[in-house]
Amino acid sequence: MKPVKVGICGLGTVGSGTFNILQDNAEEITRRVGRSIVVGQIGARRDNPTCDTTDIDITRDIFDVANNPEVDIIVELIGGTSVARELVLTAIENGKHVVTANKALIAEHGNEIFEKAQAKGVMVAFEAAVAGGIPIIKTLREGLSSNKIEWLAGIINGTGNFIMTEMTEKGRAFDDVLKEAQALGYAEADPTFDVEGIDAAHKLTILASIAYGIPLQFEKTYTEGISRITAEDVSFAQEMGYAIKHLGIARRTKAGVELRVHPTLISKKALLANVNGVMNAVMVKGDAVGPTLTYGAGAGALPTGSSVVADIIDVARTLTADPTNRVPHLAFQADQLSDEAVLPMEEIECGFFLNMTIQDRAGVLANITQILSTNGISIESVIQREREGSDLVPLVVMTHDVKERNMNAAIAAIEALPDVAGAVQRIRVENLA
Amino acid sequence: MKPVKVGICGLGTVGSGTFNILQDNAEEITRRVGRSIVVGQIGARRDNPTCDTTDIDITRDIFDVANNPEVDIIVELIGGTSVARELVLTAIENGKHVVTANKALIAEHGNEIFEKAQAKGVMVAFEAAVAGGIPIIKTLREGLSSNKIEWLAGIINGTGNFIMTEMTEKGRAFDDVLKEAQALGYAEADPTFDVEGIDAAHKLTILASIAYGIPLQFEKTYTEGISRITAEDVSFAQEMGYAIKHLGIARRTKAGVELRVHPTLISKKALLANVNGVMNAVMVKGDAVGPTLTYGAGAGALPTGSSVVADIIDVARTLTADPTNRVPHLAFQADQLSDEAVLPMEEIECGFFLNMTIQDRAGVLANITQILSTNGISIESVIQREREGSDLVPLVVMTHDVKERNMNAAIAAIEALPDVAGAVQRIRVENLA
Numbered sequence: 001m002k003p004v005k006v007g008i009c010g011l012g013t014v015g016s017g018t019f020n021i022l023q024d025n026a027e028e029i030t031r032r033v034g035r036s037i038v039v040g041q042i043g044a045r046r047d048n049p050t051c052d053t054t055d056i057d058i059t060r061d062i063f064d065v066a067n068n069p070e071v072d073i074i075v076e077l078i079g080g081t082s083v084a085r086e087l088v089l090t091a092i093e094n095g096k097h098v099v100t101a102n103k104a105l106i107a108e109h110g111n112e113i114f115e116k117a118q119a120k121g122v123m124v125a126f127e128a129a130v131a132g133g134i135p136i137i138k139t140l141r142e143g144l145s146s147n148k149i150e151w152l153a154g155i156i157n158g159t160g161n162f163i164m165t166e167m168t169e170k171g172r173a174f175d176d177v178l179k180e181a182q183a184l185g186y187a188e189a190d191p192t193f194d195v196e197g198i199d200a201a202h203k204l205t206i207l208a209s210i211a212y213g214i215p216l217q218f219e220k221t222y223t224e225g226i227s228r229i230t231a232e233d234v235s236f237a238q239e240m241g242y243a244i245k246h247l248g249i250a251r252r253t254k255a256g257v258e259l260r261v262h263p264t265l266i267s268k269k270a271l272l273a274n275v276n277g278v279m280n281a282v283m284v285k286g287d288a289v290g291p292t293l294t295y296g297a298g299a300g301a302l303p304t305g306s307s308v309v310a311d312i313i314d315v316a317r318t319l320t321a322d323p324t325n326r327v328p329h330l331a332f333q334a335d336q337l338s339d340e341a342v343l344p345m346e347e348i349e350c351g352f353f354l355n356m357t358i359q360d361r362a363g364v365l366a367n368i369t370q371i372l373s374t375n376g377i378s379i380e381s382v383i384q385r386e387r388e389g390s391d392l393v394p395l396v397v398m399t400h401d402v403k404e405r406n407m408n409a410a411i412a413a414i415e416a417l418p419d420v421a422g423a424v425q426r427i428r429v430e431n432l433a
Numbered sequence: 434m435k436p437v438k439v440g441i442c443g444l445g446t447v448g449s450g451t452f453n454i455l456q457d458n459a460e461e462i463t464r465r466v467g468r469s470i471v472v473g474q475i476g477a478r479r480d481n482p483t484c485d486t487t488d489i490d491i492t493r494d495i496f497d498v499a500n501n502p503e504v505d506i507i508v509e510l511i512g513g514t515s516v517a518r519e520l521v522l523t524a525i526e527n528g529k530h531v532v533t534a535n536k537a538l539i540a541e542h543g544n545e546i547f548e549k550a551q552a553k554g555v556m557v558a559f560e561a562a563v564a565g566g567i568p569i570i571k572t573l574r575e576g577l578s579s580n581k582i583e584w585l586a587g588i589i590n591g592t593g594n595f596i597m598t599e600m601t602e603k604g605r606a607f608d609d610v611l612k613e614a615q616a617l618g619y620a621e622a623d624p625t626f627d628v629e630g631i632d633a634a635h636k637l638t639i640l641a642s643i644a645y646g647i648p649l650q651f652e653k654t655y656t657e658g659i660s661r662i663t664a665e666d667v668s669f670a671q672e673m674g675y676a677i678k679h680l681g682i683a684r685r686t687k688a689g690v691e692l693r694v695h696p697t698l699i700s701k702k703a704l705l706a707n708v709n710g711v712m713n714a715v716m717v718k719g720d721a722v723g724p725t726l727t728y729g730a731g732a733g734a735l736p737t738g739s740s741v742v743a744d745i746i747d748v749a750r751t752l753t754a755d756p757t758n759r760v761p762h763l764a765f766q767a768d769q770l771s772d773e774a775v776l777p778m779e780e781i782e783c784g785f786f787l788n789m790t791i792q793d794r795a796g797v798l799a800n801i802t803q804i805l806s807t808n809g810i811s812i813e814s815v816i817q818r819e820r821e822g823s824d825l826v827p828l829v830v831m832t833h834d835v836k837e838r839n840m841n842a843a844i845a846a847i848e849a850l851p852d853v854a855g856a857v858q859r860i861r862v863e864n865l866a
Contacts, residue, residue, distance in 0.1 A: 001757070017721070021579050021580075021721050024720075025579060025580070025581055025720070025721070028581055029578070029579065031646060031765045031766060031769040032578055032646075032761070032764060032765050032766070032769075033766075034757060034758075034761075034766045034769075127576075133719075133721070133722035133723065133725065134725065135572055135575070135576025135577065138568075138571065138572070138575060138576045139568055139571075139572065139576070139727075142568070142571060142575075142743065142746075142747065143560075143568025143571045143572070143740075143743055144568065144739065144743065145462070145465055145742075145743045145746045145747075146454050146458060146462065146738070146739050146740075146741075146742030146743045146745075146746060147454075147458070147739055148458055148461055213464060213465075271704065271707060271708070271728060274704060274707055275704070281726075286566075286739060287457075287458070287735075288450070288454050288458070288566070288735040288736065288738060288739035288742075289566035289729055289730060289735070289736045289739040289740075290566065290729065290730045290733075290735070290736055291729065291730075292566065292567065292727070292728060292729035292730075293714075293726070293727070293728040293729070294572075294725070294726070294727050294728070295704060295725060295726040295727070295728070296722055296723065296724065296725035296726070297722060297723045297724075297725075300723075302720075302721040302722070302723070303721065303722045303723055305579070305721060306577065306579050306580055306719060306721035306722040307576075307579075307722075308579075309578075309579030309721075310575065310576055310577065310578045310579045312579075313575075313578045313579060314575065314578075317758045317759070317760065318754070318758065319758070320754075320755050320758055321751070321753075321754045321755070321758065322753050322754070324434070324467060325467075325750045325751065325752070325753055325754065326750070327750065328465070328467075331465060332464045332465050333464060333465070333466075333467045336464040336465075336467075
């Protein structure tokens with residue numbers, strides 16, 4: 001069979017990984033696919049010294065690649081959402097298949113892109129957009145296709161997990177670890193996307209859509225970062241048998257779908273609590289299979305390139321297939337997407353870890369437990385500590401599951417107590433089994 | 434599109450799970466596939482009270498199903514290798530696609546079955562044959578298709594893992610836990626297949642073939658069970674920071690492919706060491722993606738049925754596809770399989786944990802370390818214990834990596850020492866990262 005020609009747009013970290021895998025593993029890939037996959041053209045503003053592009057047609061204008069009639073599959077690795085969107089739509093318009101690693105593009109413009117791809121009978125593959133090298137899109141869309149997905153929960157941002165791991169293992173403060181993460185190149189100069197959960201929310205939006213067959217709804221995903229988490233929170237959580245992880249969680253309930261990214265206490269014994277450093281992992285609970293977990297590198301040139309090239313191979317295999325028999329973009333047939341509501345955060349139900357500073361005075365704890373009880377909240381455990389030379393002491397309360405709405409009311413009432421100093425720190429608790 | 438008709442042969446545990454998933458999740462499956470998947474016929478010697486087969490055509494002769502012109506896909510869930518082989522070959526001869534959960538059949542007769550399927554242009558899907566509900570076949574064949582697989586290591590027998598977990602967490606003896614496993618229904622009355630590693634060897638044979646594109650070579654897989662492992666071994670291993678797990682390991686080296694199932698010491702901190710009870714997990718190290726892990730239920734009606742039905746969906750999607758573009762049975766094109774040698778066990782290199790009983794007498798340890806040194810073996814750590822009221826004491830030695838051949842020679846020499854009582858217990862040690 002004649003070779004499949006790939007056009008790579010963007011030769012940064014992921015672009016170079018993709019290019020080098022296609023070159024280094026060319027023989028193995030050909031033995032698998034039954035035809036060779038070659039780089040027909042590269043569109044990049046500058047060369048990349050890690051890539052030997054001798055004899056490769058390179059253009060500085062990525063749209064040359066999208067318009068190149070020799071190219072079968074466009075690989076969009078430029079990042080961002082504006083030019084990337086235009087590039088992908090142009091490629092689709094030209095009848096080309098698309099592979100992308102761009103989570104923001106898919107989460108924010110996926111509905112439009114998939115609709116156009118569907119109309120033109122081409123595929124848009126995006127395994128690398130979520131959790132780097134972990135084939136979680138394939139696992140959800142195909143490996144667990146016989147299941148109703150009950151929930152999924154993932155560590156899907158390596159920077160955030162590195163920070164939480166260091167805070168947990170070494171008792172370090174957030175700011176301190178963030179600076180190291182920046183020095184190591186794990187975190188950007190502006191770390192907002194990672195530490196405030198936006199990157200994780202992009203990925204969760206995608207996972208939830210393919211789990212439940214709902215349109216991409218990034219704007220409805222609740223997003224809370226880890227920058228407020230203190231070394232004291234981590235230490236109290238550990239004392240209670242928990243680790244704090246920054247999780248993306250999607251769950252289907254009778255009332256609708258939960259979509260939320262926030263720091264979360266999970267049992268130290270849970271496998272997910274033992275996923276450390278920059279590694280990623282996603283748990284999926286299916287009604288038939290039960291709980292599953294997939295673990296691996298969530299970023300980096302070669303791990304992300306691994307998923308990009310696996311997608312290229314998948315697309316190459318179905319170039320001649322009847323489009324109606326392909327795996328649908330969002331796992332469910334485009335005309336079968338569901339309009340299930342995304343639940344507002346007030347409707348979510350989970351346990352809570354509350355950390356507050358109170359006056360060391362008789363009756364304060366009684367007032368607080370009274371407020372919780374009035375709001376229908378039952379307590380699982382309490383830690384109250386003396387603090388030498390201070391009449392302000394920490395109080396930590398762990399509650400059983402309760403609606404966020406009730407907890408909001410309780411926290412407002414607690415913060416209004418004269419004997420409670422400052423804000424109540426609230427971290428959600430999940431039992432993922 | 435017209436419904437896909439499935440013929441289920443065997444209505445035991447996995448058959449009932451498969452049937453019930455197809456019924457209970459029919460709506461979700463149709464939304465995914467774009468056509469319905471219906472049970473056209475069941476072949477089973479007896480009914481199963483967990484399945485409502487009203488209005489389903491049931492025959493007592495499974496070959497009726499293989500010969501039924503209305504059936505598109507045969508699902509072989511009868512187990513065993515003799516009749517199952519005949520059934521599958523008949524179905525293929527009749528141009529039907531096959532889905533099976535039968536690891537023994539694939540490991541022992543897969544080469545013949547795939548050759549015939551290739552010739553007839555039909556697919557034989559076998560996700561459920563390895564690690565139950567975990568989509569590890571799909572992960573290896575498709576999700577990581579851009580990688581050269583360096584090694585894989587799996588907990589792929591739930592019964593064995595349940596026993597090792599109980600021995601580790603509660604210090605119990607092998608025989609004691611085995612009896613409980615039999616009472617719980619985790620282990621058969623004759624537990625040989627599980628505890629002696631034959632079941633794991635079947636699964637490892639399959640995983641290695643799709644990792645490396647080599648023919649199935651069950652007869653060359655080294656197989657050692659867990660029945661010799663003592664509570665004392667487990668306790669000493671823990672003291673040294675290790676857990677003992679029954680692993681299937683495949684590794685590609687320059688000299689050839691390692692294929693081995695045996696008890697293995699791995700660091701307690703490794704994710705795989707924290708996979709407990711009847712759960713399964715497989716680590717795969719790819720050259721691009723790095724280390725990955727997939728975890729889930731390795732057995733049971735619904736988890737295994739989850740994989741069977743996912744395979745049915747995959748097959749349904751490619752019914753009209755050009756057979757040359759399908760994912761090949763052993764991940765690599767049939768004419769591209771490799772004849773890489775499977776290494777004899779003597780050529781394997783790993784660390785060793787040695788547990789022996791010696792006379793509590795000056796010079797014994799010196800003699801033993803001298804023998805190890807002569808055989809090119811360096812020691813990582815030693816535990817020697819007093820035993821009250823006895824002059825026979827335990828000696829535990831952990832070595833650095835060395836060829837099994839050297840270790841065989843050293844153990845023979847150590848066992849010949851007059852001050853060493855009985856056999857030396859040898860457990861291999863792996864650093865899986």
